[in-house]
Amino acid sequence: MEPIDLDAQLKRALSHLAESAPIRQPPLQDLLARGRKQQRRSRLALVFSPLAAILLFLAVTAFPVFAGAQNLAQWWTERQLEQAFSVWDSISPVGSLLAIQFHCDLAMVNNLLAQGVSPQEVALRAEVANASGLSLWEITALRGQGLGWGRIIEELGLERKVILGQLAPLTPSNPENIQIPGVTPSTSKTSSSPQSFFSQTATGLPTSSPTSDAGLPIDPSPSAGNGSSDHPSTPPATPGSPSEPPSESQGTPSSQGGTPTTTPSGQGGTPTTTPSGPGGPSTSTPTSPGGQPTTTPSSPGGPPTSTPTGLGGPPTGTPSGPGGPPTAPPSPSPSPPEPGPGPNPSPGSKPKP
Amino acid sequence: MNEARCDFHPDLVRKLREGDERAFDALYQSTYKAVFRTAYLVLGSPEQAEDIAQDTFLQLWRHRGRLQEGPLLPWLLKVATNTCFSFFRRKREFLLEETPEPRNPHEVNPEDRLFYHQVLETINGLPKRQRAIIALRLLHDLSEEETASICGCAPGTVRATLYQAKEKIRRHLGAD
Numbered sequence: 071m072e073p074i075d076l077d078a079q080l081k082r083a084l085s086h087l088a089e090s091a092p093i094r095q096p097p098l099q100d101l102l103a104r105g106r107k108q109q110r111r112s113r114l115a116l117v118f119s120p121l122a123a124i125l126l127f128l129a130v131t132a133f134p135v136f137a138g139a140q141n142l143a144q145w146w147t148e149r150q151l152e153q154a155f156s157v158w159d160s161i162s163p164v165g166s167l168l169a170i171q172f173h174c175d176l177a178m179v180n181n182l183l184a185q186g187v188s189p190q191e192v193a194l195r196a197e198v199a200n201a202s203g204l205s206l207w208e209i210t211a212l213r214g215q216g217l218g219w220g221r222i223i224e225e226l227g228l229e230r231k232v233i234l235g236q237l238a239p240l241t242p243s244n245p246e247n248i249q250i251p252g253v254t255p256s257t258s259k260t261s262s263s264p265q266s267f268f269s270q271t272a273t274g275l276p277t278s279s280p281t282s283d284a285g286l287p288i289d290p291s292p293s294a295g296n297g298s299s300d301h302p303s304t305p306p307a308t309p310g311s312p313s314e315p316p317s318e319s320q321g322t323p324s325s326q327g328g329t330p331t332t333t334p335s336g337q338g339g340t341p342t343t344t345p346s347g348p349g350g351p352s353t354s355t356p357t358s359p360g361g362q363p364t365t366t367p368s369s370p371g372g373p374p375t376s377t378p379t380g381l382g383g384p385p386t387g388t389p390s391g392p393g394g395p396p397t398a399p400p401s402p403s404p405s406p407p408e409p410g411p412g413p414n415p416s417p418g419s420k421p422k423p
Numbered sequence: 424m425n426e427a428r429c430d431f432h433p434d435l436v437r438k439l440r441e442g443d444e445r446a447f448d449a450l451y452q453s454t455y456k457a458v459f460r461t462a463y464l465v466l467g468s469p470e471q472a473e474d475i476a477q478d479t480f481l482q483l484w485r486h487r488g489r490l491q492e493g494p495l496l497p498w499l500l501k502v503a504t505n506t507c508f509s510f511f512r513r514k515r516e517f518l519l520e521e522t523p524e525p526r527n528p529h530e531v532n533p534e535d536r537l538f539y540h541q542v543l544e545t546i547n548g549l550p551k552r553q554r555a556i557i558a559l560r561l562l563h564d565l566s567e568e569e570t571a572s573i574c575g576c577a578p579g580t581v582r583a584t585l586y587q588a589k590e591k592i593r594r595h596l597g598a599d
Contacts, residue, residue: 076589077561079538080557080561080589081562082535083535083538083539083543084542084557084558084562086539087539087542087543087546088460088461088464088558089460091459091460091469092469093455093456094473095452096477098447101484102484104477105484105485109485
């Protein structure tokens with residue numbers, strides 16, 4: 071076969087092959103409609119792809135900022151922690167008890183507990199909130215501003231004793247031993263609500279050298295180991311001065327330490343010293359945050375007692391009254407355990423004559 | 424007259440550039456077959472060739488404002504060929520279907536039918552770039568330079584590819 075013939079035959083064969091294919095030529099309008107559809111789609115993609123990219127960028131960067139985190143990883147970690155806390159809160163009976171007892175929102179109470187606020191503090195906040203008509207969050211906000219309880223109660227126009235009186239009967243009905251600030255567990259013999267404590271101090275009952283039921287001397291200071299059995303090693307937090315209510319971070323003995331065995335002046339710095347008449351013992355008022363007990367002899371003849379309740383100070387008894395023997399130095403003598411589940415034995419609050 | 428050699432009137436291209444749909448329709452009706460057949464020889468599938476041809480004309484309509492003076496069909500064939508190359512980049516084999524029966528049995532004699540079958544088998548054994556060179560060079564009778572320009576290769580490559588394809592067909596015919 072000649073090459074020239076091959077070229078011609080190849081051309082003819084290719085033409086035949088190409089022409090043998092079935093051609094379906096769409097009308098121009100259909101073609102243009104398809105083109106418009108493609109163009110619309112590409113325009114949408116052109117518009118929305120940068121928009122989607124911006125939204126994605128904002129979602130990745132700004133959302134954690136809105137959520138209070140610095141980046142996505144921190145936000146995720148905090149979210150996981152919140153979930154873990156929520157699980158813990160859901161199974162914690164303390165929050166439920168507090169919510170039922172003070173008619174608060176369970177979520178609020180659980181949130182406060184999850185933030186590290188003690189149940190006693192939550193109880194006090196809830197009680198103040200109930201008494202003042204404010205919400206628990208508002209009381210929490212006031213506490214968050216650094217206001218002490220005395221200031222808060224004064225600003226809200228509440229009576230301290232009213233608050234404490236409302237808190238007092240809650241204690242025996244607390245099966246889980248939620249330590250209500252300023253309230254000692256009222257056992258059969260050592261029942262000492264704030265009112266009773268006030269009345270005792272007011273009537274000149276001695277507060278020094280209390281003894282437990284077993285006859286052991288009990289130091290009235292909160293460091294005597296007679297506080298909450300939940301926190302036996304917790305150093306006794308002391309209330310501030312009456313004019314300077316303790317802050318939450320310092321902790322009141324009644325709200326943080328769970329040892330409401332001292333005078334209830336930590337609730338708002340209420341001075342509890344009252345001249346009790348001639349011959350009566352004098353009570354000391356914790357006024358110095360430095361831990362130095364201040365003794366106010368109420369009567370010349372009465373033995374002054376000192377209760378070192380200053381902040382962080384050594385709770386040593388200091389003889390300050392003329393002629394009055396100092397109270398017993400703080401000793402780690404354990405108090406007899408409470409038979410009930412309550413970690414709130416406070417023999418020091420039950421002064422025995 | 425070969426389809427590739429049909430030069431359009433400059434007014435047609437100007438009207439197309441201005442967005443005249445009638446000018447575009449005239450161009451579409453006259454050159455669609457050439458584009459389709461080129462795509463069909465490269466891809467071997469009428470459906471895919473139809474898609475390629477329609478995309479080619481849509482690109483022409485979309486970029487009508489940038490058209491320049493000169494022959495329009497090589498531009499269309501270049502667009503169609505490049506679309507074929509890129510659209511089915513991963514596909515290795517593009518087998519042309521068996522030659523269908525002619526409408527008129529007397530149209531093709533048995534010898535030609537045998538030859539067509541051998542050409543078909545030869546083309547099926549070639550890669551798509553060589554098939555595009557053969558289609559442009561033999562079907563549309565473009566020059567080596569135009570074919571090289573469309574396929575993006577050197578004119579020597581076009582010549583060598585065409586020579587190899589002829590040698591294969593010749594060997595097929597000699598064997599038979």
